[in-house]
Amino acid sequence: MNRSRRRNCNAVNAASLARWIVMTAFLAVAGLSYVYLTLQLYHLGEHRKAIENELVTLRAQNDIASGQITALTSRSALQRRLKEGYLTMIPISEANIVRLTIPARSTDEDAIQPVANPSTTR
Amino acid sequence: MNPNSRGRCVLVCVVLIILFSIFSFRLIYLQAIKHDEYAGLAAKKNVYQQIIHAERGSILDANNEVLAHNIPVETVVADATHLNDVDAIIELVSRELRLPSEQLGEKLNSGRRYVVIKREVPAATARALREKLRANNLRGIYFEDDATRIYPNGSMLCHVIGFTDFDHHGIQGVEASMEEYLHGQDGYRFIEHNRAGKEIVPYRGQERAPRDGYQVHLTIDLGLQNIVENEIDAAMHQYSPQKATIILMRPQTGEIMAMANRPNFDLNLRSEAKPEQMKNRAVIDMMEPGSTFKIVAAAAALNERKVRPDSSIFCENGLWNFGGTALHDHRTFSYLSVREILVKSSNIGAAKLALTVGDQKFYEYIRRFGFGERTGIELPGEINGLLRPPRSWSKISITRIPMGHEIGVTPLQMTVAMATIANGGNLIMPRIVKSITTPDGKTISSLSPTVLRQVISPETAREIGDALRGVVSDSGTAAAAAVPGFVIAGKTGTAQKVDPHGGYEHGKYVVSFAGYLPADHPEFVGLVVLDDAHTSKPELNYGGLVAGPIFSRVAERAARYLDLEPHEEIRKAIPVQRVEKSTPAERVRRTAPAERIALTNASRN
Numbered sequence: 001m002n003r004s005r006r007r008n009c010n011a012v013n014a015a016s017l018a019r020w021i022v023m024t025a026f027l028a029v030a031g032l033s034y035v036y037l038t039l040q041l042y043h044l045g046e047h048r049k050a051i052e053n054e055l056v057t058l059r060a061q062n063d064i065a066s067g068q069i070t071a072l073t074s075r076s077a078l079q080r081r082l083k084e085g086y087l088t089m090i091p092i093s094e095a096n097i098v099r100l101t102i103p104a105r106s107t108d109e110d111a112i113q114p115v116a117n118p119s120t121t122r
Numbered sequence: 123m124n125p126n127s128r129g130r131c132v133l134v135c136v137v138l139i140i141l142f143s144i145f146s147f148r149l150i151y152l153q154a155i156k157h158d159e160y161a162g163l164a165a166k167k168n169v170y171q172q173i174i175h176a177e178r179g180s181i182l183d184a185n186n187e188v189l190a191h192n193i194p195v196e197t198v199v200a201d202a203t204h205l206n207d208v209d210a211i212i213e214l215v216s217r218e219l220r221l222p223s224e225q226l227g228e229k230l231n232s233g234r235r236y237v238v239i240k241r242e243v244p245a246a247t248a249r250a251l252r253e254k255l256r257a258n259n260l261r262g263i264y265f266e267d268d269a270t271r272i273y274p275n276g277s278m279l280c281h282v283i284g285f286t287d288f289d290h291h292g293i294q295g296v297e298a299s300m301e302e303y304l305h306g307q308d309g310y311r312f313i314e315h316n317r318a319g320k321e322i323v324p325y326r327g328q329e330r331a332p333r334d335g336y337q338v339h340l341t342i343d344l345g346l347q348n349i350v351e352n353e354i355d356a357a358m359h360q361y362s363p364q365k366a367t368i369i370l371m372r373p374q375t376g377e378i379m380a381m382a383n384r385p386n387f388d389l390n391l392r393s394e395a396k397p398e399q400m401k402n403r404a405v406i407d408m409m410e411p412g413s414t415f416k417i418v419a420a421a422a423a424l425n426e427r428k429v430r431p432d433s434s435i436f437c438e439n440g441l442w443n444f445g446g447t448a449l450h451d452h453r454t455f456s457y458l459s460v461r462e463i464l465v466k467s468s469n470i471g472a473a474k475l476a477l478t479v480g481d482q483k484f485y486e487y488i489r490r491f492g493f494g495e496r497t498g499i500e501l502p503g504e505i506n507g508l509l510r511p512p513r514s515w516s517k518i519s520i521t522r523i524p525m526g527h528e529i530g531v532t533p534l535q536m537t538v539a540m541a542t543i544a545n546g547g548n549l550i551m552p553r554i555v556k557s558i559t560t561p562d563g564k565t566i567s568s569l570s571p572t573v574l575r576q577v578i579s580p581e582t583a584r585e586i587g588d589a590l591r592g593v594v595s596d597s598g599t600a601a602a603a604a605v606p607g608f609v610i611a612g613k614t615g616t617a618q619k620v621d622p623h624g625g626y627e628h629g630k631y632v633v634s635f636a637g638y639l640p641a642d643h644p645e646f647v648g649l650v651v652l653d654d655a656h657t658s659k660p661e662l663n664y665g666g667l668v669a670g671p672i673f674s675r676v677a678e679r680a681a682r683y684l685d686l687e688p689h690e691e692i693r694k695a696i697p698v699q700r701v702e703k704s705t706p707a708e709r710v711r712r713t714a715p716a717e718r719i720a721l722t723n724a725s726r727n
Contacts, residue, residue: 041324042322042323044323045322049321049323063192063193064194067272070272071272075344076274
């Protein structure tokens with residue numbers, strides 16, 4: 001009795017089963033990973049596109065701001081505002097001008113030459 | 123197996139082999155030989171080449187002040203097949219973009235699929251329109267990124283800077299001549315769209331980044347340009363000439379420091395400008411230079427050692443019959459030295475100086491001074507001027523050309539000729555472009571001064587320069603051109619206007635003054651030209667009385683701007699009030715009879 005039961009019973013090959021389970025699990029994980037990573041790729045692509053658009057917008061805003069600054073500080077604009085009275089110009093007095101161009105001098109003068117006006121005149 | 127069965131098997135195998143060979147060859151043909159063609163056809167279905175536009179380079183002055191730059195704008199377009207509610211779209215878009223709704227309706231119902239509704243729409247306006255379209259669920263209107271060229275200084279330096287067309291190609295001024303550097307190179311990217319028209323970023327293909335245009339730095343100093351523009355405006359207001367030109371140039375390097383013409387136009391409103399306003403008369407307009415051209419005759423005679431500065435020339439007491447035609451001086455002169463011929467601007471003296479060197483040699487000197495050929499400045503449309511070869515000269519040409527008749531020169535050529543005297547005899551190529559840099563400041567090209575040739579010896583240049591100092595003195599023709607504190611050298615010119623139908627126009631003159639400052643070590647050469655100036659009295663319409671004072675004011679302000687050291691000894695020699703009209707008028711009245719004679723011959727100093 002025991003001998004025949006043992007003979008008719010199919011033994012489970014645990015090692016083989018484990019190998020199949022691992023392989024199947026690996027394939028499943030690989031497939032899911034592939035799907036996940038592909039979705040991530042699309043998602044990051046969308047994100048990249050959004051950042052690129054944002055960058056373009058920021059650049060455009062920067063260019064517009066630079067253009068406005070240039071227009072407002074251009075010589076023509078400043079002169080117009082000067083005429084309108086929004087700006088005034090105060091002439092620089094001679095005493096406040098520091099001349100870096102040293103005037104020609106005779107050879108008998110001292111070697112050391114002042115390059116700035118004395119502080120008392122400032 | 124019997125032989126018949128074997129034969130059938132072989133036959134079947136052969137048929138199969140042939141069949142699969144045909145399939146294989148077809149496969150190889152499609153996959154290998156026709157790969158590119160079919161791959162291209164497949165790509166056309168989904169892959170698009172997206173152009174990434176390069177930004178046009180800026181134009182800056184010598185001190186890096188911006189003269190031309192870009193700001194982003196948008197072009198509003200419509201796809202007529204995508205419009206879902208035409209009436210609502212017309213109503214909304216025409217209101218937001220301030221367009222007549224009838225005009226917009228005509229555009230959208232024109233039958234074309236791609237319709238440009240409006241260009242150069244500010245980003246803020248485009249954003250507002252986009253949001254309203256979305257809120258009202260209106261479809262079919264799209265926005266394309268673009269850029270527009272902005273000129274912050276409006277009309278200042280308009281002829282030099284020039285402008286661009288709709289496609290951002292320069293069509294005038296530096297915008298045109300430096301197009302190659304300013305334009306940049308567009309990039310591209312191959313992209314794929316999904317069914318909704320959105321880009322599938324992971325499928326991006328080959329990509330090339332755009333190269334933005336280079337920055338062009340001009341030699342123009344906007345501070346000096348501002349001085350010149352103010353003075354030319356004042357001259358236009360005072361004398362209402364038909365045309366006017368002022369040029370400032372550094373004689374040692376050929377750098378153009380300022381250049382202004384009238385009439386002018388606003389670069390930001392260029393579509394409203396008339397063609398006459400757009401001409402850069404400094405390089406494309408031709409004039410008879412008048413007496414300023416006498417420097418060429420004197421330089422030729424002195425350089426050839428035919429005369430010395432103190433050589434005495436008989437000036438025929440103001441009337442000389444040569445070749446059967448009378449040549450007049452504006453006053454009666456008997457004997458004048460070469461120096462005095464320039465100081466007093468004797469036509470007869472200048473003619474005799476040219477005769478000493480002869481037709482051919484004189485012609486050679488004229489050419490050596492750069493007349494009759496383009497100067498080579500980086501501005502489009504420059505003309506050669508008009509100089510006939512000696513074989514085409516009449517018998518009296520040798521006496522007329524020295525006083526600036528029978529020859530056409532551009533204001534720039536005259537400035538360059540005066541610069542040749544100022545820098546010691548070298549003909550220098552005028553330049554308006556200082557350097558070309560990348561947007562991040564790396565220098566691509568830096569243009570250095572180009573000496574074309576030694577025209578006259580330094581000694582001759584000095585001798586001519588000495589004589590030209592006398593012109594701006596009490597005994598000369600341009601006392602009003604003097605600048606307090608500085609020694610000036612210069613020459614006046616007054617030429618009757620050439621009538622396009624032949625002969626000269628009565629009572630119309632081109633007055634000019636070309637000079638440099640300081641005379642010893644010139645920092646700049648200046649030229650003032652007024653075409654058909656209107657003075658309170660006709661006898662006041664002289665180069666020395668009209669152009670001279672303008673030069674004086676420009677030179678004085680420029681000297682202050684450049685911080686030139688005044689010459690102490692003559693600090694108060696000639697007061698500024700000298701430039702007022704009253705004093706020259708008295709001078710003219712005293713000499714009126716002699717000048718009337720000169721007028722008949724269209725030759726005044």
